[in-house]
Amino acid sequence: MFTVPTHARLSAVAVLAAASLAACASSDDATEAGSATNVDVAIVDAWTKATDSGMTATFGEITNEGDEAITLIAATTDASSMVELHETSMDDAGGMSMSEKDGGFTIEAGDTLVLEPGGNHIMLMGVTDPIEAGADVPVTLEFEGGGTVEMDTVAKDYTGANEEYVGDKDHGSMEHSGDAGSDEDHSGNDH
Numbered sequence: 001m002f003t004v005p006t007h008a009r010l011s012a013v014a015v016l017a018a019a020s021l022a023a024c025a026s027s028d029d030a031t032e033a034g035s036a037t038n039v040d041v042a043i044v045d046a047w048t049k050a051t052d053s054g055m056t057a058t059f060g061e062i063t064n065e066g067d068e069a070i071t072l073i074a075a076t077t078d079a080s081s082m083v084e085l086h087e088t089s090m091d092d093a094g095g096m097s098m099s100e101k102d103g104g105f106t107i108e109a110g111d112t113l114v115l116e117p118g119g120n121h122i123m124l125m126g127v128t129d130p131i132e133a134g135a136d137v138p139v140t141l142e143f144e145g146g147g148t149v150e151m152d153t154v155a156k157d158y159t160g161a162n163e164e165y166v167g168d169k170d171h172g173s174m175e176h177s178g179d180a181g182s183d184e185d186h187s188g189n190d191h
């Protein structure tokens with residue numbers, strides 16, 4: 001709805017989302033409104049790694065513009081059947097591995113959560129329809145207390161950050177990256 005540069009547009013969307021949350025409170029001064037969670041964030045550089053299928057990730061910088069700490073506890077997107085919040089760490093062997101972040105990401109007032117390849121990220125798992133470079137990939141961020149923010153991300157080709165996934169064994173039946181079965185629509189993607 002806005003024809004302004006991407007970053008500005010993303011911020012505007014986040015602010016609008018926060019504004020609509022505030023509008024649900026009984027007064028304009030939502031920060032004092034008891035249980036209502038006022039999630040006031042600005043998001044820039046939001047993008048999702050293009051992929052044909054399997055696993056990919058969403059990145060961006062999320063700044064808490066509110067007066068209180070907020071905690072990102074989950075995310076959802078139509079682009080994948082399962083989403084987790086991941087952190088990346090170095091294992092004993094010196095390799096990088098990623099795993100689910102217990103308790104989510106807390107962002108102190110005024111601080112910025114940086115989601116980037118090789119670091120914290122939003123993990124998309126079970127992608128079945130290809131996410132092509134340039135596509136819009138909306139991701140809904142869920143914060144502790146019930147607040148949500150729509151994060152509009154754009155798909156980009158990216159190679160690198162091939163951390164090993166060390167998810168718990170409960171997810172062992174999950175599709176891992178690569179062609180897990182589905183032979184439908186291999187529409188000639190030559191890299």
Ligand SMILES: [Cu+2]
Pocket residue numbers: 057086087098099121122123165
């Ligand atoms: Cu991950």
